[in-house]
Amino acid sequence: MIEKTFVLLKPDAVKRGLVGNIISRFERVGLKIVACKFIQPSRELAEKHYPLERREFVEGIGKKTLENYREMGIDPVKEIGVSDPYEIGKIVRGWLIDFIISDPVLAIVLEGPGAVEIVRKLVGHTLPVKADPGTIRGDLSFDSAFFANAKKRPIKNLIHASGNFEEAEYEISLWFTKDEIYNYKRAEEEVMY
Ligand code: TYD
Numbered sequence: 757m758i759e760k761t762f763v764l765l766k767p768d769a770v771k772r773g774l775v776g777n778i779i780s781r782f783e784r785v786g787l788k789i790v791a792c793k794f795i796q797p798s799r800e801l802a803e804k805h806y807p808l809e810r811r812e813f814v815e816g817i818g819k820k821t822l823e824n825y826r827e828m829g830i831d832p833v834k835e836i837g838v839s840d841p842y843e844i845g846k847i848v849r850g851w852l853i854d855f856i857i858s859d860p861v862l863a864i865v866l867e868g869p870g871a872v873e874i875v876r877k878l879v880g881h882t883l884p885v886k887a888d889p890g891t892i893r894g895d896l897s898f899d900s901a902f903f904a905n906a907k908k909r910p911i912k913n914l915i916h917a918s919g920n921f922e923e924a925e926y927e928i929s930l931w932f933t934k935d936e937i938y939n940y941k942r943a944e945e946e947v948m949y
Contacts, residue, residue: 759871760790760937762927763879764805764916767859774896775862778915781878781892782866786944791865791928791937802853804930805916811842818845820882824901835905851910863931869949872917872924879917887913 763782765775783789797805808814818841825832832839836847866875880891883901887894893913904911918924928937 757869758867759869759921759924760865760867760928761871761875761924762916762918762931763864763866763875764856764931765862765864766856766912766914766916767861768897768912769914770860770862772896772914774914777896778892779864782864782875785868785874785878786942786948787866787868787871787874788940788942789864790867790939791863791932793863793931793936794860795863796860797857799853799857801930802857805856805927806849806852808846808849814845814849815842816845817848818842821845821848821901821905824883824905828902828905830905836908848910851908855910855912865928865932865937872919872921875917876919879915882913883911884913 765778769775769778779789806813821844822832822839822841825835832844836844838844838847868874878892880887880893882893883899884893884897885900887897889895892915897912897914899912901911918927
């Protein structure tokens with residue numbers, strides 16, 4: 757029941773000075789920071805974070821991008837030369853990797869009951885323009901697929917958060933060693949647990 761999840765504050769969050777604002781949102785709901793690292797990732801680490809082998813993930817990004825193009829009335833072949841979701845996903849993945857290695861990021865492990873789902877809820881929709889007010893992406897960013905695709909860059913949505921428990925386990929072990937993850941009690945655990 758007590759889960760750990762992984763979040764990454766991307767370079768836009770760091771360079772816009774939003775780190776404190778974002779972390780305080782996790783702290784105030786009661787999630788516990790059990791690991792934290794400020795790091796400019798290597799290309800190798802970024803490649804592993806967005807693994808090409810996770811075909812459904814790459815294809816998923818491609819499908820969402822195609823859907824965004826369709827909504828905007830843009831022909832994907834004219835725009836980026838391909839229309840296959842996996843191929844489009846690979847291109848967007850390349851933009852994402854270049855972006856997250858371009859400047860420092862803050863990697864965090866958060867712990868709490870149902871942490872994966874709670875963090876996803878606080879983070880909000882992938883596209884800031886569609887993210888609800890009250891969420892991190894909805895409150896703190898305004899990027900849209902329109903701007904991102906036009907500039908051939910990833911959507912600047914401030915933060916990555918593990919999508920499910922298995923992804924969280926993989927990402928935590930990728931970014932942190934066991935001895936970088938701490939075990940302590942937060943004051944309100946007596947009331948809440
Ligand atoms: P995804 O896993 O679909 O979203 P989320 O971050 O909400 O789990 O996509 C991963 C990242 O890929 C997303 O945070 C931003 C980037 N991305 C783009 O840059 N352009 C796109 O069209 C899509 C769908 C995603």
